[in-house]
Every structure is written in structure tokens, then in C-alpha cells.
Amino acid sequence: MRYEILGPVRVVDKGTVSSISARKIETLLVALLIRSDQVVTADRLIAEIWGERPPRRATAGLHVYISDLRKFLRRPESPASPIVTRPPGYLLHLGADELDAHAFVRLMYDGRAHARDLRHEEAADCFQRALSLWRGSVVGDLTGGPIVDAFLAWLAEARLECTELLLEAQLQLGRHRELVAQLFSLAAEHPLRETFYRQLMLALYRSDRKADALKVYQSARRTLELELGLEPCRALQDLQRAILVADDVLLGVHAAAA
Incomplete structure (x- = not known):
């Protein structure tokens, strides 16, 4: 059986896809999946389901939801x-x-290992497969308590990191021209994410668009100053200087041959 939460919550068993229509039971399942193989106290589950103002008979209600969830997950071959x-x-x-979120993390781990060993094709494949597991917003539009909310925040960051790692591997493979449009979009969507500016500047420079690369730096600088009162990070500043002097190291092995 496979539990899927990287999108609307569903359970896949031998090709049959099932979902829960009752939101409180769905919240219960997600909280238990996030903490799978760990004991989650009744009080914490009640907080996930009802928040800070649980009903007077919340404990009895939790017992009912646990019973309903057991029925939903029951399989004839496994008593x-x-x-x-x-x-x-x-x-x-x-x-x-299986839990798809666990598969996502394993693929990211494998991708990082390949990247450290300079196996960029294998790294890109792992990161791409990890991102392909997402079917939309994590757990759909489900809202929960501290367990679910913390997990959603962590996964959102992990997804962005995986995207950055995929783009980095693709840049190492000399795919800079095909990445420009995507990086413009990502930089606009995440204006405080300096990695996307750096990757966009590098992709533009390697695509013989030096002036556009320098314009991206100025745009990033204005945004960071306006929003945070900060100068760009050292990596962006170093990249700008390298572009100004046309440092050949920016081309990279694959890019120089492209």
C-alpha cells in the first residue's frame, strides 16, 4: 500500500485509489503519517483535529475517528x-x-550524493524524479495543527531546495539556454531567493547575454535593499565581478563546449 500526501491525500492499494471525504479523519491520517512509527499522544492529535478549542467530548470523538480510520485502511489479506x-x-x-514524502527525501539524498561525486546526469535524474512525485499542494488544501503546519513548512522549503539542486545539475550539464525562461519565472515568484538570481545570471552569461545577466544583478540588489535593507550575498557579488571581467571559469566544461 502507498500513502500519498504530496498533493491531495490518497491511498493507493493494488491500483485502487481511495481518499477520505471527512476532513477531520483525513487530518488524523496525515498527522499519523507525518509521525509514522512514532507514538503521537491523544492530546496532540486532538490539537491537530480541533485546534485550541476542542469540544467537551474530544477524547471520545478521537476514539471514533481512530475506529473509522482503521476501517478505511483495513485490507482483507492483513487482519x-x-x-x-x-x-x-x-x-x-x-x-x-510506502509514503511518497519518504520517497521524495530518499531521491533528494541520492541526488546530493551523485552531485558530490560529479555525476551530474544521475543527480539531475534523481532530483527530477523527486519533483515528479508532487501532484499539487501538499495534502491539498488540508489545514491542521502544529504537526501538520510544521511539516508543510519543511516540505515547501525542501521542494524549493530540490528545484535549486536540479537546476544546478542542469547548469553543470550545459543546459543553460533551456533554463533561462524557467529561472526568470522562479526569480519573479521567489524574489528573496538569491540562488535563483545567481543561476539566472549564470545561465544568461553562458547564453551570450552578459548585459541581461548584469541587469538581473541590479534587479536583485534593488529588491533585497527594498525588502530587507540588505546587499546581495557574497555569491551574487562575486558572480557579478566575474561577469564584468568575463572570467572564463564561469563557462564551465560543458558550457564551453555547448
């Missing part, structure tokens, strides 16, 4: 439920089942 009662709360045992 044991993955939802285990473990005082002071509950635990979702993954076992041989």
Missing part, C-alpha cells in the same frame, strides 16, 4: 491494522507500506 494503540496515544506502523 492487523496499521493503526496501533500505544499509550499515551496512537502509532501508524508503515512496515512494508
Whole structure:
């Protein structure tokens, strides 16, 4: 069985896709998946489901939702439920089942290892496969408490990092011309993310667009000054100086041959 939360929440079992229509039970499942193979206390689950103002009979309601979730996850070939009662709360045992968020993290880890070994083609493939697991917003439009919210914030950052790593690997492979449009879009969407400015400047310079690369630096500088009162980071400043003197090191092995 495969649990998927990198998009609307669903469970895939032998080709059959199932989802939960009851939002509170869906929140319960997501919280247990995020903390899979760990005990989550009843109090924390109640906070995820009802927030700071739980109903008077919240504990009884949680028992009902746990029962409903066990029924939803029941499989004829496996009498044991993955939802285990473990005082002071509950635990979702993954076992041989999969969670797409875990697969995403494994692919990012493998991609980083390939990048460190200068295997950029393999690194790009891992990062691309990791990003392809996303089917939309994490857990759809589901809202939760501290467990879900912290996880959503972490995954949003991880997705951006994976995008940066993919683009870095593609730049190493000399694919600068095909990246320019995407990097313009990413820099506009994330105006305080200096890595996208750096990658865009490098892609433009390698595409024989030195003036445009320097304009990107000036735009980044104005944005950072206006929003944060800061100068661009050292990496951006160093890149601007290297572009001004046409440092051949900026071309890279693949780019020089492109």
C-alpha cells in the first residue's frame, strides 16, 4: 500500500485509489503519517483535529475517528491494522507500506550524493524524479495543527531546495539556454531567493547575454535593499565581478563546449 500526501491525500492499494471525504479523519491520517512509527499522544492529535478549542467530548470523538480510520485502511489479506494503540496515544506502523514524502527525501539524498561525486546526469535524474512525485499542494488544501503546519513548512522549503539542486545539475550539464525562461519565472515568484538570481545570471552569461545577466544583478540588489535593507550575498557579488571581467571559469566544461 502507498500513502500519498504530496498533493491531495490518497491511498493507493493494488491500483485502487481511495481518499477520505471527512476532513477531520483525513487530518488524523496525515498527522499519523507525518509521525509514522512514532507514538503521537491523544492530546496532540486532538490539537491537530480541533485546534485550541476542542469540544467537551474530544477524547471520545478521537476514539471514533481512530475506529473509522482503521476501517478505511483495513485490507482483507492483513487482519492487523496499521493503526496501533500505544499509550499515551496512537502509532501508524508503515512496515512494508510506502509514503511518497519518504520517497521524495530518499531521491533528494541520492541526488546530493551523485552531485558530490560529479555525476551530474544521475543527480539531475534523481532530483527530477523527486519533483515528479508532487501532484499539487501538499495534502491539498488540508489545514491542521502544529504537526501538520510544521511539516508543510519543511516540505515547501525542501521542494524549493530540490528545484535549486536540479537546476544546478542542469547548469553543470550545459543546459543553460533551456533554463533561462524557467529561472526568470522562479526569480519573479521567489524574489528573496538569491540562488535563483545567481543561476539566472549564470545561465544568461553562458547564453551570450552578459548585459541581461548584469541587469538581473541590479534587479536583485534593488529588491533585497527594498525588502530587507540588505546587499546581495557574497555569491551574487562575486558572480557579478566575474561577469564584468568575463572570467572564463564561469563557462564551465560543458558550457564551453555547448
